[in-house]
Amino acid sequence: MPAPEPAPPRPLADQAALLALTMGDACGIGPETLVRAVAAGATGRALVVGDVAVMRRAVAQCGLRLPVARLDSPADALTAPPDCLAVWQPPGLLERCPGLANLAMGQIHADAGRAAALCIVAAPGLALRGEVAAIVTAPTHKAALAAAGVPFPGHTELLQALAGGAPVRMMLANDELRVVLVTPHVGRRRAMDLLVSGGVLQTRRTAHRSAAAWGQTAP
Known part of the structure; x- marks a missing residue:
């Protein structure tokens, strides 16, 4: 899997407190964990790298009053209302993993594993380009990753590959x-x-x- 292309870092004056939170497995606890953390103010300024419909489902399942804002670009998180859940959908996510919000919770789905991996792959590029200060990964499911054909058992090995095998x-x-x-x-x-x-x-x-x-x- 190709590593993200590094680019000259952008000034972090505004981005210093901005975190990129990957969605995790759409059928697991990842989305719920994120919406509860954001609603509680535990994440500071953050954007979710994931599927808007999945995050809206998580908000509804948790019974929270948390508006979900779809970002056209990660930079839009800097101007999003502070009391919303800002979500950026990586290019190709919806095309490769359609209907994620319709998948049954608590089940292993290849599309959920594929989407989780796509979000993890997209997030480091934001940090390398200086668009966020750091990334935080929500839980994935090893069996779902394997069902999707992801050649890594989890976050650690996938991020290691993106870092060039260090x-x-x-x-x-x-x-x-x-x-x-x-x-x-x-x-x-x-x-x-x-x-x-x-x-x-x-x-x-x-x-x-x-x-x-x-x-x-x-x-």
Whole structure:
């Protein structure tokens, strides 16, 4: 899968607080998680990379009074009303994944997996072009991704491919603790194969480098 073409960064004076939130699996908890977070003001300024109809369904299912605004371009998020859910639909999403909002909730659908992957692929380009400060990915379903023919089991591996295959690790973090995983989400037998000294060392190096980049003086 081709990586997004980098472009000269745009000034982030306005975009500094703008996040791109990927929709996740349309039949899962991703859309619900996003609309509840936006309604609670937990995301700050943000745009959803996803399907407008799916997000409207999520708002209705949650019983929220949250207007949904369809953006013609990601830049329109900067002028969207602050009390709305701003949604940008990546090019080709509706054509390749029609009728997402009509799919049954709680079921595995190839179109839902395909749409989730398309949104993940579209989001990093926004960050590379300086249109957003960061991306946040909502939950996907590994079986739906596989049904869609996506050659990656989840976010971590897909984002790694978009980054050109650079070593990456997943971190679980809160205010008190940060945990960096040596292995991705795989079965226990496969995890044991991956627990080799080289992988542990690479994890430590990646964790140290990232923590230092985030301002920790003695990670």
